[in-house]
Amino acid sequence: MTTTVAAPWLLRAVRPLGGEPADLLLAGGRVAEVARAGGIAPTTAGVAGGNVLDADGLFALPGFVDLHTHLREPGREDAETVESGTRAAALGGYTTVFAMANTNPVADTAGVVEQVWRLGRSAGHCDVRPVGAVTVGLAGQRLAELGAMATSAAAVRVFSDDGHCVSDALLMRRALEYVKAFDGVIAQHAEEPRLTEGAQMNEGSCSARLGMTGWPAVAEEAIIARDALLAGHVGSRLHVCHVSTAGSVEIIRWAKAKGWRVSAEVTPHHLLLTDELAATYDPVYKVNPPLRTAEDVAALRAGLADGTIDAVATDHAPHAPQDKDTEWAAARPGMVGLQTALSVVIQTMVEPGLLDWAGVAERMSLAPARIGGLPDVPVDARSSMGVGAPANLTLFDPEARWVVDPAGLASRSRNTPYRGMTLPGQVHATFLAGRPTVLDGKIR
C-alpha cells in the first residue's frame, strides 16, 4: 500500500523461481524489464548509483503473504507491535501480513481495523491487512459489523475469530452468507470447544503418558466437516486456518472435490514438529492447534504438495516471557514463525522433493494473496516474475544454513520452537512495491 513511487532498482543475475540467472529492473512499483544476466546496463536503465543489487546465487520468489499473523497491537505491545512484527515479516521475506483480530480491544469495528492498518502503513516494512472479528469481542454471540470493516479504509476481506472457533452452527452459517455481499471469507479456527475443555496437547499416546488433557483430532475435523457442508450449502467461501490433522486433509480434499469454495492453510510448525516434543514440558512447544503425530505431519506435507492445502501461514504468535516461562498448563499457546517460515518450507517440502520453487511461490505468496482478496495478484508463479508483475519480491540464498538464535530474531518475543536448530535458506532482500524493505539480510 506504499503510495510513493520507488526509485528504480536493478537486480543482477538473480534466479527467478530458481531458474536461469536474469537481470530484473524494478521501476514504478513493478517489474519493468527482464533480461538474461548482464543484459541490462544500469546506465541505460536510469538506475541511481547505489540501487544495483548483485544477486548472483540468490533465488527470487514473489513476496510472501501471510494469512495468519498475530501482531498483538493494540493491547499486548510487550509481546509484539505492528512495527516489530512487520520487521520480522520483512526479514522473513513477507510483503503482506494479515493481522489477526484477537487484540485488545478486539478488531471488531472499523475503528480498530483502521488503526492497525495505519500502524502498518507508518511502519512501512510490509503491507498490513487487518483481519476483522466475526463476532463482537470474539464472544461467539453476535455478528460484528462486518460490512463496516469491509468498507473502511482497511478494506477488510478476511474475517476470523481466531483463537476461538465460531462454534455456533447458525452463527457460522449467517457469517458465511453475509460476507458474500463483499466477497469476504470466513477464516475458521476449527476447534469444537466442548471436546477441548482444558486441552493441553494432542490427544494420543504422548498425552496419555505425560498426563495432559488431550486435544483430539476429531475436535478439528468435526468443525471442518460441518463448515464445509455449510459453505457448500450457501455457496460461500470458507478458509480453514492452521489445518493440523490427517483427517482434516481428507475432509478438505473431499469438500474441494465437491466443487465447494473451501481453502486451507498449514503452519510451518505443523509441517515439521510433532507432539513428542511435549515430553520436555517446555511450553515453547505449546500451540493451538497442538503439534500432532508424525503421520499427521506426513499427511499435511502431502496435502500441501497436491494443493489440497492451498497456503502456508505462520500463525506467528509472539508471547512475553512470563507467559512462557511457566509450567505447561499455565503457558499461553503459540510460537513465533515469520523469520523461519521459508526455511521450514524448504526443509520439509523443497528438499524432500514435494514442492518446486514455483510451488513455493504459489503456496507462500499467490494462493494466500488470492484467498485474502488482495488486488493485482499474478495469475501464476511464472508471471509473478515477468514484466508488469508487482515488484514484491523475496531474494534468498537456498544453500545457506543458519542456526536459529531467539535473541537474533526481530520479534519482541523469543518463543521460537526452532532454537538451536540449523535450517536451510536465508533471506537476503525483500522488495515491497519496488522498494527494498530488507537488504543484506537487514531492515532498511
Add this chain to the structure above:
Amino acid sequence: MNRHLLSTADLRRDDALLVLDTAEQMARLSDRSVKKLPTLRGRTVVNLFFEDSTRTRTSFELAAKRLSADVINFSAKGSSVSKGESLKDTALTLEAMGADAVVIRHAASGAPHRLAGWVRGSVVNAGDGTHEHPTQALLDAFTIRRRLGTVEGLRVTIVGDVLHSRVARSNVWLLRTLGAHVTLVAPPTLLPHGVADWPVAVSYDLDAVLPGSDVVMMLRVQRERMLGAFFPTEREYSRRYGLDADRAATLPGHALVMHPGPMVRGMEIASEVADSARSTIVEQVANGVSVRMAVLYLLLGGAGADERKPDDQYGEVADR
C-alpha cells in the same frame, strides 16, 4: 541414581531396586528407639506443596527429619497456577535459600520438570497433576515386596480412574520395570485415549480379572467426575467397579488389596475390604516414610553430592 526423581518412566531397574533395598534398611531403623540418622545433617530439604496433601507432605517431612536434614515447609497455600508468584520466581527464591532438595506437589503435569531446569538442587516429584507420583509407586512396590517377597512375575490389577491418576501412571511404568504384569480395569471413559500403547492389558470387567490377580490396587474416584459424564452415578460406578466383600472373596487367598489414599469408603472400596487382613492400606503409609528416606538419602548422596559418580547420571530431561 538420577539427580532428580521426576518420573518412574526413566527409572532404571537397578536404581529402582536400590531404592527398595535402601528403604528396607531405613525401615529397620524405624524399628529402633532412636529413629534418627545423622546422614543429611546440614542439608536443607524444602517441601513445596502447591496442592494440599497433609499426608504426603508429612511423610516427606518425617523422612527428611529422620535423616537429620533441615526441613522448610514452603507454604504455597492459596497459590494457584494462574495467580500470584510464578513457579519460576518461587524456584529462584528456593535457590537463594540454598535448598539441596525440593519436594514439589503441583496441580500442573510437568511442573517438577520445569522446576528441575531452574534450581541447582535435586527435585523430587511428590505428585504433578495427572502425570506421576513416583514415590507412591515406589512405596507400593516396597509394600508388595515385603508382603509377597517379590514383584517380578506378579499379576497386578489397577482399578479406577486411570485417566486422571498420577499414581496409576507411576505404577504402570515401575511395575513393568520390575517385571510385573499389569492389568488396568476401568470404565472406558476413565482410560486415556492412548492407553493401547502402554505395556498393560486392559479390561472393562473387574469380576473377570479378580480371580487371576495377586494384587489389586484401587484408585480414588472423585465424585465430581460424574459431572464430566465419565460415569452416570456413584451407585453405578460402585456396582461395576467398586471392590466390595463379595468381589474381594473371589481373589486368590494370598492376594493383596492396596489403596494410595485418601479413599472414598463405599465408593471404590467397601469398608470391610479396606479393613481386612489382605489390605495393606495402613502399611503403605508407614512404608512411605522409609521409601522417602531412601529417595532423599540416595539423591542427596548421604556422604555428599560431590561423591556421585558422573556415570551414575543419565537422562537428558531429568539430568541437566
